[in-house]
Amino acid sequence: MKPQLIATAAALLMAMPAAAQTGCRDFFASGAPRWEEPQDTIAALIEPDCYAWQLFVALNWPAVVDQKAPDSTKEFGDEGRVVWETWRNVRNGAPDTVFKMDGSDPGDWLDGVVPDTRLFSEFDDQTLQQIVASQGVFASIDDIAAEFFVNETRMSKASYEFTRANELYNIEGQLALFAAGTEKIDFPLEAKEVKAQWRVIEEADKPRYHWTNVTRLDGTTAIYGLTALHITTKDIPNWFWATFEHIDNRTPAAPTAENPNGAEGWLLPSIDRFACPTAPHDCEAPPSVGFETTKWANYVLRGTQIDFVDGRGNPTLLANSQPEQGFQETSSCITCHALATVGAGGDRLPFFATLPPASRQPVGQVGAPNPDWFRAPGAGDGNEGTLHYTQLDFVWSLMRAQSKQ
Ligand code: HEC
Numbered sequence: 060m061k062p063q064l065i066a067t068a069a070a071l072l073m074a075m076p077a078a079a080q081t082g083c084r085d086f087f088a089s090g091a092p093r094w095e096e097p098q099d100t101i102a103a104l105i106e107p108d109c110y111a112w113q114l115f116v117a118l119n120w121p122a123v124v125d126q127k128a129p130d131s132t133k134e135f136g137d138e139g140r141v142v143w144e145t146w147r148n149v150r151n152g153a154p155d156t157v158f159k160m161d162g163s164d165p166g167d168w169l170d171g172v173v174p175d176t177r178l179f180s181e182f183d184d185q186t187l188q189q190i191v192a193s194q195g196v197f198a199s200i201d202d203i204a205a206e207f208f209v210n211e212t213r214m215s216k217a218s219y220e221f222t223r224a225n226e227l228y229n230i231e232g233q234l235a236l237f238a239a240g241t242e243k244i245d246f247p248l249e250a251k252e253v254k255a256q257w258r259v260i261e262e263a264d265k266p267r268y269h270w271t272n273v274t275r276l277d278g279t280t281a282i283y284g285l286t287a288l289h290i291t292t293k294d295i296p297n298w299f300w301a302t303f304e305h306i307d308n309r310t311p312a313a314p315t316a317e318n319p320n321g322a323e324g325w326l327l328p329s330i331d332r333f334a335c336p337t338a339p340h341d342c343e344a345p346p347s348v349g350f351e352t353t354k355w356a357n358y359v360l361r362g363t364q365i366d367f368v369d370g371r372g373n374p375t376l377l378a379n380s381q382p383e384q385g386f387q388e389t390s391s392c393i394t395c396h397a398l399a400t401v402g403a404g405g406d407r408l409p410f411f412a413t414l415p416p417a418s419r420q421p422v423g424q425v426g427a428p429n430p431d432w433f434r435a436p437g438a439g440d441g442n443e444g445t446l447h448y449t450q451l452d453f454v455w456s457l458m459r460a461q462s463k464q
Contacts, residue, residue, distance in 0.1 A: 083109035083333075087348045094120040094129035094142075096215075098249060103294035107363035109333040111301035112346055114290050118143045118253065119269065119355060125172050127216070136353030141269070143253045146213035147171070149456040153181050157214055157222060157456075162229030162463035168216050177271045177283075182209035182257070206275060207318045208258050209283060210382065212456050217249035217293075222457070229463045233401040236449045242433070243450035250293040252454065256381040259317070260284035267357045268305065287381035288358070291392070291453070298453050300364035300392040302379040306343065306357050326387040327378050331360040364393050367427040374426035386411075389423040397428040399455040400448035407458055408432060408448055 083102040087109070093116045102110040119141045121133035127145040147157045147165070155171035165171070173181060214222065225244070226232030236244065259281050260268055268284030275281055288303045304325075311324035328341050335342035345356040364377040378390035389412075398408040412422040435447045451457045 082106055083113055086113060087346075092131065093117060093135065094131055096129075096142075096249075096251070097292075098294070100248070100294045103292065103299040104365060106333070107299065107301070107365055108331050108340075108360060109346075110294075110299070111290065111303075111360050111363050112333055112348070114251075114292065114301065115288070115303060115355075115358070115360070116348075116350070118251075118290065119288075124174075125169070127169060127172075135350050136355055140271075143213055143215075143255075145173075146215050146253070147219045148173075148181055149212045149214065149459050150181065150183055151459060151461060154178070155181075157219060158228055158459040158461060160461055162231065162461045165223065165228055168219055177273045179209075179273055179275050182211050182273070206259075206281075208256060208286075208320075208381070209273070210254065210256050212254045213252065214456070215249070215251035217247050218252055218454070221246050221250060227451075227457055228460055230401075230405050230460050231463045233449070233451070233457065233460055234405065237401055237403065237446070240446055241449050242446065244452045246293045246452050246454065248293055252291050252456070254287075254289040254382065255285060256287035256379075257283035258286050267307075267354060269354055287379045289379060289382065289392075291396075295365060297366070297393055298396070300377060300396075302361050302377060302392070303358045304361055304379055304381065306359055308380050309343065309359075320384065323380055323384050323387065325361070325380050327361070327376055327390075329359055330362045334360065364391070367391070367393055367397075376425060383423075386421045386423050389425060391423060391425040393453070394424045394426060394428065396453035396455060397450070398424065398432065399451040399453055399457065400433065401451060401457070402448040406448075410455075 083099065083106040095117060097110065097113045097117055099110060099113070102113065116135055117129070120129040120135060121137045122128065122140050122142045122145045123130045124140050124145050129142050147168070148155050149157050151158050151160050155173050157165050159165055222228055257271070260270060260283065262282065264270075264284055265282065270282055270284045272280050273283050284305065286305045286308055290301045292299045308322060309325050312322035314321035328339065329343050330340045331342070332340045334344055334346035343359045345351055345358070350356060361379060362377045364375050366375060368374055374391060374394070376388070376390060377392050378387035380387060383390040395410055398410065400408045412424050433446070433448045433450060435445045
């Protein structure tokens with residue numbers, strides 16, 4: 060190397076600030092604001108478990124509800140709606156829905172603000188997968204079960220703006236993509252989505268849960284505690300997948316009159332290399348980053364997923380015992396979500412490998428997607444290779460789109 064080059068390199072090195080933030084661990088060690096929405100592809104790839112916690116803290120930060128923004132004057136763990144609870148709801152009947160019943164434009168991001176008190180119309184009785192799965196192992200979904208667990212799915216601003224700009228909020232907009240021969244769509248790097256599950260808790264449980272009062276259909280009010288939180292972000296091309304559960308889910312629970320499905324407990328190991336630095340990383344405790352005395356310390360990162368297979372080609376698995384109850388051991392977030400599609404007439408690929416015959420467990424697809432899923436079937440029928448489904452960039456809730464009236 061020429062002397063002046065060495066000098067330049069040395070000068071460059073010296074110019075770098077000694078305490079430059081270099082990753083997710085440093086983020087937690089630094090005093091950087093924890094409520095800012097994270098955007099860090101390198102952390103998602105290299106430190107996925109730490110990044111999952113960075114997202115968890117920012118998205119669960121108390122919110123300024125009508126701004127759909129974090130309230131920087133509040134502490135992590137304060138009561139009230141958190142940031143993701145202000146994002147746009149995918150439920151058709153919700154006041155702030157993305158997918159209106161008449162397929163019309165759902166309006167500006169800040170439209171359709173929901174009040175501080177939660178309404179029952181913001182929630183789903185069951186996840187779509189559980190409804191399909193209920194043909195098999197699950198008890199019939201009666202009203203009591205339906206009100207014991209509730210679900211909700213919400214889109215961040217970037218996800219919402221993309222959905223709106225491309226008219227993905229109605230079936231006609233999605234079919235236009237298919238008609239144009241679009242193989243796949245691409246949400247922007249900033250896109251994020253969450254899916255949450257809540258269940259009825261007792262007054263005495265409140266300090267250990269993120270909870271909310273919900274007015275039910277019969278007018279009575281019940282306390283619901285957050286039991287499960289799925290987070291996905293477009294930081295990487297096939298999305299970054301993380302799932303959190305309340306520690307109370309760990310132990311199986313027998314069915315009761317109020318909850319006829321009972322609880323399976325955790326059937327896959329928890330892996331959190333950030334909170335549990337020692338192999339096998341299954342301490343099931345919160346990371347030591349300062350919120351150990353808050354309600355959020357009762358939530359466990361069950362794991363993250365950034366690829367279909369590991370380095371040896373084994374399918375990667377990840378499940379949350381709540382939304383993935385009944386098929387935890389064949390659950391791969393990234394594979395099932397790769398099936399989110401639209402085809403001719405609004406046809407879509409199914410969630411499960413085979414529909415569960417009565418009395419058998421539903422089977423999730425795992426491992427890498429098969430290109431044949433997306434092409435027209437039938438050898439020798441002249442359709443080989445033609446497009447059968449447009450892939451909707453892993454976003455299943457787009458199937459909620461209604462027809463334009
Ligand atoms: C067997 C299929 C299947 C598996 C496995 C699965 N999901 Fe989903 N997921 C769905 C469906 C279907 C929806 C749409 C739910 C709705 O709109 O009610 C969904 C919705 C979501 C959403 C809301 C955004 C969207 O796509 O609409 C997130 C976030 C999410 N899932 C994360 C996860 C994570 C994290 C895992 C793994 C721990 C996972 N999912 C496993 C089928 C699956």
